[in-house]
Amino acid sequence: MRSVCLLVLAAALQILTAYGPPAxxxxxxxxxxITAATIAALDRARAPSVQARAAIAFDVTTRTxxxxxxxxxxxxxxxxxKIVTALVAVDxxxxxxxxxxxxxxxxxxxxxxxxxxRGDRLLGRDLLYGLLLPSGNDAALTIADxxxxxxxxxxxxxxxxxxxxxxxxxxxxxxxxxxxxxxxSSARDLAIAAAALLADPRLAPIVRTKQHTALGTWRYDxxxxxxxxxxxxxVTGVKTGTSDLAGPSxxxxxxxxxxxxxxxxxxxxxxxxxxxxxLDALFEQFAIVDGRAPSSPLxxxxxxxxxxxxxxxxxxxxWWVDLRVPAAQxxxxxMHGAERIRVPxx
Numbered sequence: 001m002r003s004v005c006l007l008v009l010a011a012a013l014q015i016l017t018a019y020g021p022p023a024x025x026x027x028x029x030x031x032x033x034i035t036a037a038t039i040a041a042l043d044r045a046r047a048p049s050v051q052a053r054a055a056i057a058f059d060v061t062t063r064t065x066x067x068x069x070x071x072x073x074x075x076x077x078x079x080x081x082k083i084v085t086a087l088v089a090v091d092x093x094x095x096x097x098x099x100x101x102x103x104x105x106x107x108x109x110x111x112x113x114x115x116x117x118r119g120d121r122l123l124g125r126d127l128l129y130g131l132l133l134p135s136g137n138d139a140a141l142t143i144a145d146x147x148x149x150x151x152x153x154x155x156x157x158x159x160x161x162x163x164x165x166x167x168x169x170x171x172x173x174x175x176x177x178x179x180x181x182x183x184x185s186s187a188r189d190l191a192i193a194a195a196a197l198l199a200d201p202r203l204a205p206i207v208r209t210k211q212h213t214a215l216g217t218w219r220y221d222x223x224x225x226x227x228x229x230x231x232x233x234x235v236t237g238v239k240t241g242t243s244d245l246a247g248p249s250x251x252x253x254x255x256x257x258x259x260x261x262x263x264x265x266x267x268x269x270x271x272x273x274x275x276x277x278x279l280d281a282l283f284e285q286f287a288i289v290d291g292r293a294p295s296s297p298l299x300x301x302x303x304x305x306x307x308x309x310x311x312x313x314x315x316x317x318x319w320w321v322d323l324r325v326p327a328a329q330x331x332x333x334x335m336h337g338a339e340r341i342r343v344p345x346x
Contacts, residue, residue, distance in 0.1 A: 048067075048274075048277040048278055048281050049274075049277070050067075050069055050265070050268075050274055050277075050278065051268065051269050051270070051274065052069070052249075052265040052266060052267055052268035052269075052271070052274060053070060053073075053075060053247070053266050053267030053268075054069060054070040054071060054073050054075055054186065054187040054264075054265075054266040054267065055067070055068070055069045055070075055071070055187055055263070055264060055265050055266070055268075055274070055278070056068045056069075056071040056187040056188055056191050056262075056263070056264045057261070057262075057263050057278045057279075057281065057282050058191040058195070058261065058262045058263070058264075059259070059260075059261050059282060059286065059288075059310045060195050060198070060253075060259075060260035060261060060262055061258070061259045061260060061261075061288060061308065061310075062288060062308050062309055062310040064309070064310040065188075065191075066281075066282055066286055066310060067278060067281070067282075068187070068188070069187075070187070071186060071187040071188040071264075072168075072169055072186050072187075072188055073169075073186055073187075074169045074170075074184040074185070074186055075184055075185070075186065075187075075246065075266050075267065076179055076183065076184055076243060076245035076246035076266075077177060077183075077184060077185040077190065077241060077246055077249060077266060078177045078178075078179075078241030078242055078243035078245075078246035078249050079112060079135045079137075079176065079177040079239065079240060079241035079242070079243075080177065080185065080190050080239050080240075080241040080249055080250075080251050080264075080266075081172060081174075081175070081176060081177030081183070081185070081241070082131050082132060082135065082140060082175075082176065082177060082239060082241075083190065083193045083194055083197050083238060083239050083251065084158050084161055084162055084167075084170075084172065084193050085131060085140055085143065085144075085154075085158060085175045085176070086128055086131060086132055086197060086203055086206075087161055087193065087196060087197060087200070087203070088147070088154065088157045088158050088161050089127075089128060089131070089143045089147050090128065090200065090202050090203055092147035092148065092157075093124035093125075093127065093128070093143065093146060093147050094124050095123065095124045095125040095202075096123060096124070096125070097123070097124050098121040098122060098123055098124075098216070099121060099122060099123075099124060099127060099142065099143075099145075099146035100119075100120075100121050100142075100146070101116045101117060101118055101119070101120045101121070101122065101138070101142050101216075102141065102142050102145040102146070103116070103137075103138050103141035103142050103145070104116050104117055104118040104138055105117070105136075105138050106118070107138070108137050108138055108141075111137040111138070111176070111178060112134070112135045112136065112137050112176075112242075113134070113136050113137060113138045114130035114131070114133075114134045114135075114136025114138055114139040114220065114222060115134075115136070115138075115220055116130065116136065116138040116139060116142060116220070117217070117218050119217065120216040120217045120218055121216055121217070122142075122214055122216045122220075123214070124146070126212075126214035126215075126216075126220075127139050127142060127143050127146070128143075128203070128206055129206055129209070129212040129214060129222060130214065130220065130222060131143060132203075132206050132207055132224075132239065133206075133209065133211075133212055133222040133223065133224045133225070134222045134223065134224075134225065135225055135239075135240060135241075136222075137176040137178060140174075140175040140176035141175065141176065143175065144175045151174065151175055154175055155172050155173065155174060155175055158172045158175060159171060159172055162189070162193070165189075165192050165193060165196055166192060167185065167186075167189035167192055167193060168189065169184070169185065169186035169188070169189050170184065170185040170186065170189045171183065171184060171185075177241060177243065177246075178243065179243045179244055179245045179246070186266075187264040187265070187266055188264075190251050190264045190266075191251070191262050191264050194237070194238045194239075194251045194253060194262050194264070195262060197237070197238060198236065198237065198238070198253055198260065198262075204236070204237070207224075207226075207236070207237030207238045207239065207253075208229065208235070208236045208237050209224060210223065210224050210229050210230065211223050211224065225240045226238075226239070226240050226250070226252070227272050228250075228252055228272055228275060228276065231272070231276075232254065232276065232279075234254040234255055234256050234279070234283075235252060235253065235254045235279075236253045236254060236255050236260070237251075237252070237253045238251040238252060238253050238262070239251045240271075246266065246267060247266075247267035247268070248267070248268055248269070248271045249264075249265060249266045249267060249268065249271065250263075250264070250265050250268065250271040250272070250275050251263075251264050252264075252265075252275040252279065254279045254283075256283050259283070259288065261279060261282040261283065263275045263278040263279055263282070265278075284313070285312065285313050286310050286311065286312060286313055287310075287311055287312075287313045288308050288309065288310055288311075289308070289309055289311055
C-alpha cells in the first residue's frame, strides 16, 4: 500500500509540473528529477537481514562503513585472530627458511589443526598457509615459537600491532583464537585488520588460495575453510573462525572491478549466507562518486569533497560528478548516510 501511495505521489508531481519531473536542486547542478523509479528505490531501501551478534560492511576503496551492528562490541573472535597473527609473522619469518614444528597436531586435542607432525621442518611461507587455510592452531604456535621464541612474546607483538592499527576493542591472549579469558575483538577492529592484510602483497594471495600443498619430511594438503571462495567468483579472502564462545564467525572480502569490500560477522547463525547478502548489498546498493553534492534535501553530507565517496546508488543522478565505479542498476541503499573511518596502512 505504501509503494502504491508513493507512486501516486510521483504521478501527481508530474501532472502538477506539466508532466516534467520537478527539479530537486538549483543550478549549477542542473535538474535532479523525482521519478517513480527514484521513489520506488527509496521505498525498497532496507538493510539486509543480519542475525549475527555483531557485523560490519566496509568499503575499502573509500574507507567507509556502510552497515554496522554492534560493531564496537568486544566479543570472542575465534580464529579470525589469525589475521593479526599473520600480520606479525610475515615480518618475522623468512619465507625460504625452514622452522621446526614445536607444537604438533597431537598436542592440541579439540583444536583446529593443520596436521603438523613433530620432527618436521617447514618453510616460513608454508607455515602461513597452514595458519590461514586450514586454520591450524598447531601452525600458529609453531609460528610464534619460530618468529619470536615463545607464544607469550609473540602475543605481546600481536597486541602491539593491533594497537598500532587502531584496533581499540581488541586484546589477544594467544596467537590462534582458542577461547580464553581476556581474548576478544570487535567487528570494526577485524575489518581494520583485514584491510591491512589485503594491502600486504605477501599475505593477500594466501587468503584467496583454495588449496595448498606443503612439503617437509611429510606432505600436507590443505584446503581453505572459507566456503565463499568456491561459491562466489568475486571473493578474495579472508578468514573463518569458530569456537564455543564466538560461534560461527567470518571475515570475508570481495572485489569487483577495482573496488574492494570487507564484511565481518561474529556469532552468525548462517555466516556464508549473511556475508553474501552484505557483499552484494555493498556492490549493488552503493556507488562511488568523486566531487560535490548538490544542495538537495535528499543528499546528506553536502559540500566540496576532494576524495572518492560512497553514496547510496539512488543518489547518483543528484551528483554533478563522473562515477568512478558504477553501481548495479535499480539497487536501493543500505542506509541514507555513511560513516567514514580511517584504516592505517599495513
